[in-house]
Amino acid sequence: MDEKDLEILRILEENGRIPSEEIATMTTLSKDDVAGRIHALEDARVIRKYTAIVNWEKAGNGEVSAIIELKVSPERDFGYDRIAERLSRFSQVRTVRLITGTYDLQLLVTGRNMQEVSRFVSEHVAPMDRIRETATHIIMKPYKENGNILFEQPEAERLPYSF
């Protein structure tokens, strides 16, 4: 992993669909070199996946998301790993993180409506062994996701010519 790899990663993180020719001119590498480096980064699972950041609210599919915080009793030998991995297997669970503070694990859960999310939490998550407490926060409106501002911003007025 060198400076050029990092540069490629930054470019891809910003736009996963950019053609490798463009990456090549921007980084002053050959096209083959760029393609090779991207392959290596994919093979090493540094690049996990290429996805789109969707403003689902705008797409109007009516999905509901909630942040679920969990207090968990860690297991001898495994700590939080086994329960976190177990939770990760649910397709409804989009994100699982071990966090510091009052709670131990933080989940992002999506469902078709509020009932579906609360049913999932009460039937599948809360009853799991070692989960002592849950707190469910329904997401009302996203403003920024993964570094991307989702609300409309007025374009700043700039002079067409300045020196």
Place this chain on the structure above:
Amino acid sequence: MRDFISERAQVIPPSGIRKFFDLVLTMQDVISLGVGEPDYSTPWNICESSIYSIEQGMTSYTSNKGLQSLREALSRYLAGHYRLTYNSEDEIVITSGVSEALDISIRAIVNPGDEVLIAQPSYVSYAPCVTLAGGVPVPVECTEQENFKLDPEALQDKINDKTKALIINFPNNPTGGVMRTGDLEPIAEIVADNDLLLISDEVYAELTYEGQHVAAATVGDLYERTITLNGFSKAYAMTGWRVGYVCAPKPLCEAALKIHQYVMLCAPVMGQVAALEAIRSAEDDKNRMVDEYRLRRNMFVAGLNRIGLPCHVPEGAFYAFPSVKGTGLSDVDFAEGLLKERRVAVVPGSVFGVGGEDHLRCAYAVSRKNLSEALSRMEAFISGL
């Protein structure tokens, strides 16, 4: 009625691109590469700290020199980044942008009739500021063959017993040229041998893409005879805040300060607070922007060369300066045709003085999407010639 306009106001030229300005305002869907500023908004932590200071009632004059906290932070910053040692007490004055810094520096040193050499192509204000101070601007050409560096021989040729000072700007607007230590050493010798003063406008210092910026005052014996100008506009996307500064040994700095206190009193306090926050916490934001400019430069310059506008690789600032010689059009005709026919705004190089003719200044501080669209439009314009 008498003609009330002073001779000095009469002789300075009006903006070289007034007709382009008028034209562009009547047009829709123009991609402008004519700007001299970043396309970014100021990093939010900088804005936030300034907003907070207003809420706290920090809305009054500051000391003429500028906020002490800002001067102290700046003094440390300059030492850490450029090995420039200016003490915060009497060698730094905070100004309303580098524009004011330039004006008061020139007025602090120029007597009527003094000749001031200007390395050109250059920013458009240098010559008029010299004229307004009663001096005589004398251009020294930096050529494309020399990668737009200042050539010692060309400099020496223009020196006579009326020569008082030299103004340079590297990284350069409009060419993107830079001067490394080895390039500055012979210049330093000439300046010292002829007992000249150097005004070095280093507002693009942070936008140096290969290696480190070399501050002119750190080369040879230049320190004692150099006024260093810099500011926050370009590196931190803070053009509208109007904060720059003059750094110079005490006697020079005091002379500039006297003028500053009568004509400006102080730089706006909101801008000074913002500038302090920029030094304290915006290093990462700045680096992110510089990294992005580097990518855009590589993409845009490769594109220009591909479509038949030869362009040297600018090592600093955010301008490409391609030649239009091969197209058979003058820079002014090319820029006008390109605007009218393909709605891309660029600045004709001749606006920037000698050495600028037959070139275009294209700012690449523009989104990548607009840069590639601009390249396609320029290509279409050329193929229609």
